[in-house]
Amino acid sequence: MAKVALYVRVSTHKDQTVENQLIALREWARAAGHTIVAEFADEGISGTKGRDKRPALDAMLQAAVRRQVDMVAVTALDRLGRSLPHLVQLAAELEALRVGLFVRNLAMDTSTPAGRLMFNVMGSLAEFERELIRERTLLGLDRARRQGKRLGRPPVPAETERRIAALLGAKTPINRIARLTRVSMSVIYRVRENMACTA
Template identity: 45%
Template sequence: MTEEKTSGRRVGYARVSTKDQRLSMQLDALQNAKCRPIFEDHGVSGAKGSRPGLDALLLDIKPNDTVVVYKLDRLGRSVLHLSDLLVRFQEEHIHFMSLSEGINTATPGGKLVFHLFSAFAEFQRDTILENTLCGLEAAKRRGSQLGRPRILGPQAIVEAHRLIMAGERRDDIADMLGVSRMTLDRAIRRLGLDCAP
């Protein structure tokens, strides 16, 4: 497939989980792919909500740039997180390339990747919401005491998570919902949704 011409930069991202792992193989591949700049997270688990290198990359990228990783799992800490990042890139007109998997959304066929990940993210949220609502209903039928009513219902939490992944500030979303930032973060964790910084 032919690659479309993009006017932006190739921005690299490399990550290893432990201090004793080396970034050199990823950095070599990113430099060979003509990435500049390259952001790094060394000794940072993919499960961490905040990663300095990834945070800096998300602040730096602009429309028409291409985010390049050596492998898909270097970027996302879960499939939902990865899906949300790719959807965010699509909405911000940022391309994505994974060298090992041969994914390049600047190609006509590669654009399909954005649509697949977008559909997956929506499906995953709907599944989490449905499971939560079914669990609550089953507990009520059994007569379980569910404790104090939650300020935020599952629908509000899922929508808040979608807005966060689209780049909205969590403080603004919390204000809009009439709750504290801590309450919002706790609610998102309760549903098992990963949240990007």
């Protein structure tokens, strides 16, 4: 049977505890004949946080990389993450390491053909979500253009461009010009290119 790591998470300390999640996962592992080799708990941490802000999640994935576990078990997908693309990315990372994922409330086990099918459906849904977001963004930009709204950064005032040109002419370092004029480096480079073209 598999060497299993349990991962649990709660968002707040106040009225939530990881203990109920651990009890449910321990019972599942015992009934399935698996050996629990580690338990990882992120307490008081939102599921929207990335791996760098969730030490237990990071430690669990490191254990997977070191081949210390064959499977990761969670009570629900939202314990791993809140967004579908993030969840799919995590599941894909585990799959690449040949580590199964068991999700108790879905009875999903990616070490089985049915579980892999469910994972692939999740991946398709994540891709669909990304396409919908992209389509909405493009439609919003198109509507703004039709309404005559100017898109992108506001233009740099001519007076600021003249000051940049004067500072460039005085051989002032670009990073200092950026601080003095409060514009991006790309604006300064554009002014410098224009100066070179008109020289």
